[in-house]
Amino acid sequence: MTDVLTPVLSRNWDQERAWKLANYERTGGYQGLKKALKSTPADLITLVKDSGLRGRGGAGFPAGMKWSFVPQDNPNPKYLVVNADESEPGTCKDMPLLMASPHTLVEGVIISSYAIGCKYAFIYVRGEVAHVIRRLQQAVREAYSAGYAGKNILGSGYDLEIVVHAGAGAYICGEETALLDSLEGRRGQPRLRPPFPAVAGLYASPTVVNNVETIASVPSIVRDGAAWFSSMGTEKSKGYTLYSLSGHVARPGQFEAPMGITLRTLLELSGGMREGHELKFWTPGGSSTPILTADDMDLPLDYEGMAGAGSMLGTKALQIFDDTTSVVRTTLRWVEFYKHESCGKCTPCREGTWWLVQMLRDFEAGKASEGDIEKMLDICDNIGGRSFCALADGAVACVTSAVKHFRSEFEQGYHTPAWELFPYGRSALFADQTQGAHA
Missing domain, CATH: 3.10.20.600 (Ubiquitin-like (UB roll))
Known part of the structure; x- marks a missing residue:
């Protein structure tokens, strides 16, 4: 079965001190950058387009197309912003990548910045992961020392400054426009679009915002070619x-x-x-x-x-x-997260998630009333699609899909607590998680 795996981003994760520059170079590191600097920015954008690389942060928008939206005739500076504010519940891919091989991202940042013609790149990292921030900062320093970043990179005449920015720890800052507001020193809240970041992003200037994995995939595409990358994956989802x-x-x-x-x-x-x-x-x-x-x-x-x-x-x-898991309990925990992380800018999201939590707590405790399922779905209908960003849509999605697939469990919430139907201790992954749980 292991032949279905394709270790590219993770190929050096098991090597000793893989995060160090010398070890990264031994496995072909920065060869993609050297090759990219011999190409024109337009050719690099075409290469990424031809590869079929789509944004790995969730939206799946073609990366090369996003880069091509940056107006080259705009007199303002152009910026690249890497979204490393990984905080979606269950997501744990960007942080292991940055810990094991931060230079994979740094090389991708330099190549991508050269392609879109920007002189300043920002890596916005979730503030709680201090160990990741330190390792990434060390990798950036090594890149500067080796001549891969800073002034006149590898004698090409191209200059690039890379800034590692630690966020303050808010889920909403994973949304690209809220991230830009936070990077500018303001409270992280989504912006109304248009204008889109490609036209008026960071400091009202043309900006490309991409996920860590998207940018980290660029060096291998430059090194091995668009055909190699697109030979993997499916017809419309390559790589x-x-x-x-x-x-x-x-x-x-x-x-x-x-x-x-x-x-x-x-x-x-x-x-x-x-x-x-x-x-x-x-x-x-x-x-x-x-x-x-x-x-x-x-x-x-x-x-x-x-x-x-x-x-x-x-x-x-x-x-x-x-089969030991209560769908009602799981949905409640998710919506509690979204209620807590709502920035409060939009009334449907701010108030609606609060009401969803109250209703789900009643379902969990077996205190819901006949008709509450329809009432809860009606609240969801008044939240989804009515906010500045997708946080509200995510909160609604987990509720509506749970009811769709497991309506009977919610109906049992009219009379029986979820912890009686699904004792929480049975679904715990570790023994100490049963402490204080309903038996």
């Missing part, structure tokens, strides 16, 4: 990507595989479900993507396959839940 498996699986972790692999195959690679249990439901891309069930295990994990199933690929955070 390799990192899938994060967590929850009730035997061996959770990161699996780098071609786009379009199935959950069934990933479960086989990870040793399957924990012993004695069966798959009940799962998320294809974190808690903001509609949940799927065991019936969907053979769907291709690409953008089209997930859209066809009524869900989204998102960040490819595969949260796996077995």
Whole structure:
């Protein structure tokens, strides 16, 4: 089964001190940059377009096309901003990449900046991951010392300053326009669009915002070619990507595989479900993507396959839940997160998520009333699509999909507490998690 894996981003993760510049160079590091500097920016953009690379942060927008939207005749400076504010529940791909091989991203930043013609690049990292920030800062310093960043990079005449910026720890700052506001020193809140960042982003100047994995994929495309990259994956979802498996699986972790692999195959690679249990439901891309069930295990994990199933690929955070798990309890925990992380700018999101939490707590405690399911769905209908950003849509998606697939569990919330139907201690991953849980 291991032949289905495609270690590119993760190929050096198991090597000793892989994060050091010398070790990264030994595995071909910065060869892509040297090759890129011999090309024109326009040729690099065309190369990324031809590769079919799509944004790995969740939206799946073609990266090369996004780069081409930057108006080169705009007199303002151009900026590249890397979104490393990884905080979607269940997502754990960018931080391991930055810890194991930060130079993969740094090289991608330099090549991408050269392609769009920018002189300043920012890497916005979630503030809680201090160890990742320190390692990334060290990698940037090494790149400067080696002549890969700063003035006159490798004698090409191209200059680039790279800034590693630590955020203050807000989920909303993962949204690209809220991230830009935070980077400018303001409260992180989504902006009304248009104008889009490509025209008026950071400091009202043309800006490209891409996810860590998107930019980290660029060096391999430059080094090995668009045809090599597009030979992997599916017709419309090209290349390799990192899938994060967590929850009730035997061996959770990161699996780098071609786009379009199935959950069934990933479960086989990870040793399957924990012993004695069966798959009940799962998320294809974190808690903001509609949940799927065991019936969907053979769907291709690409953008089209997930859209066809009524869900989204998102960040490819595969949260796996077995038959001991209460759907009501899980949905409540997710919506509590969205309520807490709502920036409060939009009334439907700010107030609606609060009301969803109250209702779900009643369902969990077996105190809901007849008709509450319809009332909850009506609240969802008044939240989704009525806010500046997708946070509200994510909060609604986990509720509506849970009701769609497991309506009977919510109906049981009219009379029976969820902890009686699904004792929480049974679904705990570690023994100490049962402390204080309902028995």
